[in-house]
Amino acid sequence: MGDERLKVMIADDEERICQLIEALIDCDALHMEVVGVAHNGLEACDLVKKRKPDILITDIRMPGYSGLELIEKIKASEADLEIIIISGYAHFAYAQTAIKYGVGDYLLKPINKEELTGTLQKLGERIWKRRQSAEDHWRIQQKNEADIRLFQANVMNRLTEESTWKPSLEELREKYYLRVKEGVFQGFMVKVDCEKEGAISPAGINIILDKVQSLLENSLNYRCEEFVLRTKGSGCIGFLNYGGEKTEEIRRIFRDCLNQMEGEKGIFGPVTFTAALGGVERGAEGLQESVRQAALTMEDRLLRGTGKLLERAPSPSAIHEQNILERYVRQIVHAIEVMSAQEAAEAVEQMRSTILEVRDVKGFEVRELVYSAAGLFLSQVEVKNRAEAIKDFEERCSLCGSADELFNRLCSLQKDYVEEMSLRHEADTVRPIRLAKQYIQNHYSEPITQEEVSGAVGLSAAYFSALFKKVEGEGFAKYLISFRMEKAKALLRETNIPVSKICQQVGYNDLKHFTHTFEKATGVKPTVYRKMYG
Numbered sequence: 001m002g003d004e005r006l007k008v009m010i011a012d013d014e015e016r017i018c019q020l021i022e023a024l025i026d027c028d029a030l031h032m033e034v035v036g037v038a039h040n041g042l043e044a045c046d047l048v049k050k051r052k053p054d055i056l057i058t059d060i061r062m063p064g065y066s067g068l069e070l071i072e073k074i075k076a077s078e079a080d081l082e083i084i085i086i087s088g089y090a091h092f093a094y095a096q097t098a099i100k101y102g103v104g105d106y107l108l109k110p111i112n113k114e115e116l117t118g119t120l121q122k123l124g125e126r127i128w129k130r131r132q133s134a135e136d137h138w139r140i141q142q143k144n145e146a147d148i149r150l151f152q153a154n155v156m157n158r159l160t161e162e163s164t165w166k167p168s169l170e171e172l173r174e175k176y177y178l179r180v181k182e183g184v185f186q187g188f189m190v191k192v193d194c195e196k197e198g199a200i201s202p203a204g205i206n207i208i209l210d211k212v213q214s215l216l217e218n219s220l221n222y223r224c225e226e227f228v229l230r231t232k233g234s235g236c237i238g239f240l241n242y243g244g245e246k247t248e249e250i251r252r253i254f255r256d257c258l259n260q261m262e263g264e265k266g267i268f269g270p271v272t273f274t275a276a277l278g279g280v281e282r283g284a285e286g287l288q289e290s291v292r293q294a295a296l297t298m299e300d301r302l303l304r305g306t307g308k309l310l311e312r313a314p315s316p317s318a319i320h321e322q323n324i325l326e327r328y329v330r331q332i333v334h335a336i337e338v339m340s341a342q343e344a345a346e347a348v349e350q351m352r353s354t355i356l357e358v359r360d361v362k363g364f365e366v367r368e369l370v371y372s373a374a375g376l377f378l379s380q381v382e383v384k385n386r387a388e389a390i391k392d393f394e395e396r397c398s399l400c401g402s403a404d405e406l407f408n409r410l411c412s413l414q415k416d417y418v419e420e421m422s423l424r425h426e427a428d429t430v431r432p433i434r435l436a437k438q439y440i441q442n443h444y445s446e447p448i449t450q451e452e453v454s455g456a457v458g459l460s461a462a463y464f465s466a467l468f469k470k471v472e473g474e475g476f477a478k479y480l481i482s483f484r485m486e487k488a489k490a491l492l493r494e495t496n497i498p499v500s501k502i503c504q505q506v507g508y509n510d511l512k513h514f515t516h517t518f519e520k521a522t523g524v525k526p527t528v529y530r531k532m533y534g
Helices: 015-024 041-051 067-077 092-100 113-161 169-174 202-223 244-263 284-298 324-337 341-357 363-380 386-397 403-423 431-443 450-456 461-472 476-494 499-505 511-522 526-533
Strands: 006-011 032-038 055-059 082-087 105-108 184-194 226-232 235-242 271-277
Touching: 006 015, 006 041, 006 113, 015 032, 015 113, 032 041, 041 055, 041 067, 055 067, 055 113, 067 082, 082 113, 105 113, 113 226, 113 235, 113 284, 169 284, 184 202, 184 244, 184 284, 202 226, 202 235, 202 244, 235 244, 235 284, 244 271, 271 284, 324 341, 324 363, 324 403, 324 476, 341 363, 341 403, 363 386, 363 403, 363 431, 363 476, 363 526, 386 403, 386 476, 431 450, 431 461, 431 476, 450 461, 450 476, 461 476, 476 499, 476 511, 476 526, 499 511, 499 526, 511 526
Parallel strands: 006 032, 006 055, 055 082, 082 105
Antiparallel strands: 184 235, 184 271, 226 235
């Protein structure tokens, strides 16, 4: 109840009766206050609308509207208003009519304080109980909605982050409380991209995604058995479950939603929208594959352009035959050694032209190569925290809607670091680490140790360990593993060399250990990674 008081209004054509009733009400004891007095039905009706009382005490007979007419009119708009009828006419017919209109009680003149107090107390308890019930219902509803959102987030986490999951219809129903039925399962994704870096803030992206989510929910919810969506980064990803006869209708709805988003994009700034659909699966077991297809198909906007509904399930091209990263590394290492931003840009330009000449190259392949190139570049330069720099680069690239924008971001990344290197003299504390990284570059396929590398750069093992972590932001062992994993990923994508041979080429003698390390670093086993990107 707190400090809130219930509001009482009095309506009677006799002013002295109004004064008497107000005097008889013990406001402090009842936790109430009188908020208005009216002397005719018209005035009372107007005052109820303005003051919004919780309880109305009114005479049955008044000018303008009678008490009964007043009750009928007010109850039409104020259903929860509690009303006490006061009259000098002890006729049951009046009481019957008043009760029909929802009167809380019926009192006779002369008014008895004890009876009035008891009636107000009873109605007050009814009001507080009703409010508490409504509040409890709201809390339960909010909790249920929060639980549903949590279940949906959990199922989307499994679909997007686990390497292999084939859920059954029963599992989705019983474990995640989804309303799925026999029929079609289809993954989808909607992506927001920004034409100019930094032109829109993360908060702005979230506002746009809220609008996108509302549009999709309003358009698709009632046409599907189940509609699950979560926002991730600068996009929405989810899945639908619907009757197989609605496939064309669902496609049309996505096109209509996309057209509406594109039509309103001027409101949000320099942004573009793209939608992608995964394959139509006839059972829940194929759901993860459809969601994965939607995410991979979305990357084709880099080559096909934004503002489209993309549906083609991507398959890898012959890009691995080009040895693109190997040539890039050779060029970029030299550019870093001579501290030439121009040479670094030329390395990207050659990579760009080679990639885009590959027949049937896919958007997801372009993005993976650019991200790998950035990782390899950052492994060759002086970065305080390489892992954080890679994460930051990928986040900046997540809003790129074309391949050209991606390559431009890579050029910008290289330019920033190379120019910084050329503007300052190499510090004595950094030079041994650069030499150590060069040593790793030349010997990573061998079983090198920290003691060996520290000896090669002329430092004690203990000092080298502390210095390496200070300069690189991560320990020597972790850096070496990350470097080897990048090499392994490139070999898996670009060659057909058996995994057992790749294991040896990146410095591991134990295939089981290599497989475990690779899966820990990438989230998938080497064979799965090759199927996805090779």
